[in-house]
Amino acid sequence: MRTKFFTLVPVAVISAVLGLGMLAAQSTAVADDATTTKQKDPMQFVNGSKTWANTCARCHNMRDPKSLRDDQWRAAIAHMRVRAHLTAKEAEDVLVFLQQSN
C-alpha cells in the first residue's frame, strides 16, 4: 500500500506540472527569438541589467560582460536559465544586456 502511494503521488505531481506546462507551450515563441542577438525592444537592455544585478549576485560575484563572446553568453545564459529559475523573457533580456555590454 505504501509502495503504491510513493509511486503514484510523485508520478501524479510531475504529470500535473508537466501537463500545466505544456498548456502554456505556445508562449515559447518568446524564447525562440532569443537566438538572434538583435535588440528588438529598447527596454530589454534595461530589464536585462536589472535581472542580471538581482539574480546573478544571489549566488556568485558579478562577472564582467566582456569575459565572454556573444555566442558564449548564449550557452551560458541557457545554463543559468535552468539553474537560476529564469523565465525565457528574463533570460533573453539578460542576454541582450550582456551582448551589448561586452
Add this chain to the structure above:
Amino acid sequence: MIITNRCRTIAWSASAFALLASPAFGQMHPERLSELEEQVEALTEQLGELKAELDDAKGEGDLDEIRQDVEANKAAIRATQSSTVFTDATSVTHLSGYASADYVSVEDGPSAFVANFNPMFHFLYDNKILWEAELEVEVEENGDTNIGLEYTTVDWFLTDNLTLIAGKFLSPVGNFRQNLHPSWINKLPSAPPGFGHDGAAPISEMGVQLRGVAPMGNSRLNYAFYLGNGPKIEGEDGEIHAVEAEGFASDPDDEKVFGGRIAFLPIPSLELGVSGATGDVAVVEDDGNDIEGDPKRGYQVLGFDATYQWNNLDLRAEYVSQEVDANPLSIAPESGKWETWYAQAAYKFADGKWEGVARYTDFQSPHADDTQEQLALGINYLITPSALLKFGYESNKGEPGEITDADRWILQIAYGY
C-alpha cells in the same frame, strides 16, 4: 566610371550632330557654322577612341580578372562576417568550469598541496534543448587521478517558465549543493561539514526533474520536483555507516525517491526555500562487500534555506537532514539520522576587492567520529570577479583524536572560467 563618362560625352555629341542637321542651322552665321563643324569632328574622333576602349574591355582576359576580383571581395566579406554568422548559428557550444589549488595545513598533522578542476560543457540548440555536463577531476592522496561525473543532463525548455531535465543532476534539495559548492562561488575554501560526500545533504540524483518559476508581480516562486533512483546505504559492523546520495545508475530496492524544493522570493534579495524527499532505500554494501536482497526501508530528507543580500553584506543559512528508518530484517537493522546546518555572513570592502567571511556549522551523525562542530573564518582577495585568493581558518570540534577534531588553515586560489 570612365566608360560611363564617355557614354555621356557620346550622348552630347549625338545631340550636337542632330542640331547641326536641323533646318534651323541653315540660318546661322558661316563662321559659327564652321566652328561647330570642327567641334563635331573632334567629338567624332573621341567617339572612335571610346569604341576602341569598349572593344578592349570586352576581351576575355579582362573579364577573368574582374571575376577574380569579385571572388576575392566575396571571400573578404565572408571572413569579416564570420564572427557574426557564428553567433547567429542555431547551435552554440561553450566550455566553462572552475579549478582550484589549495595548500592545507592540519593541526598536529602533515600539510599538503592539493588541486582539482571541473570542466563544464554546454551545448545549446535553438533555445529549445541544452545538454550540459560537469566532470570532477582531482588528484588523490596516492597520486592517482580520480575522474567523476558530477552531472549530465538534457534540458528541454518546455515553456517560458518550465524545463524538463533528464539524466544525472545536482540534487535540488537545499541551496549549497546545487548552487554554491563550486570553488569560485563558495566563499570559504571548504564545504560546510555535512554538505560533502557521505554527509547529511544529498549530492546528486539520477532521474527526471521539472524545474521552473512562477512570477508573482515583484515576487516569485522557484520550484523543482524530481523522481530518481535514490541513494544507497552502506553498512558496517551491523550498523548503517553512511547514506550515499550521489546519483547511481541502478535502483536495487526498485522504489523511486520523489523530492524537490520550493523557494519564495518576496523581494529579489531575499530567498526562502524548503526542500524534501521521500522514498525507499536498501543496504547494498556491508563491510566493503556488495550484498543483494537486503530489505528496503523508508528514507526521508528535509531542508530549509535562506539567503539575504543588503549592499555588500551577504547572509546565508541552511539546514538539511537525511533519515533512514529501521528494519529489523536488515543486516543493519537500526535507523540513522544525519543532520547539519550552517549560518554564514560575508562582507565585501575596499571597493569589493576584499571580502571577509564567517561561518558556523554543526553536523550531527549517528557515528561520533563523523560528528563535527566548526567555526570557519576567511578573508578573500578578488583578483577578478571569478578568480579568488582565499585564506581560511577552521576551528573544529569533533571526536578527540579524530581528523574532525583537528583545526586547519587553508590557502586556496580558485578560478571560474
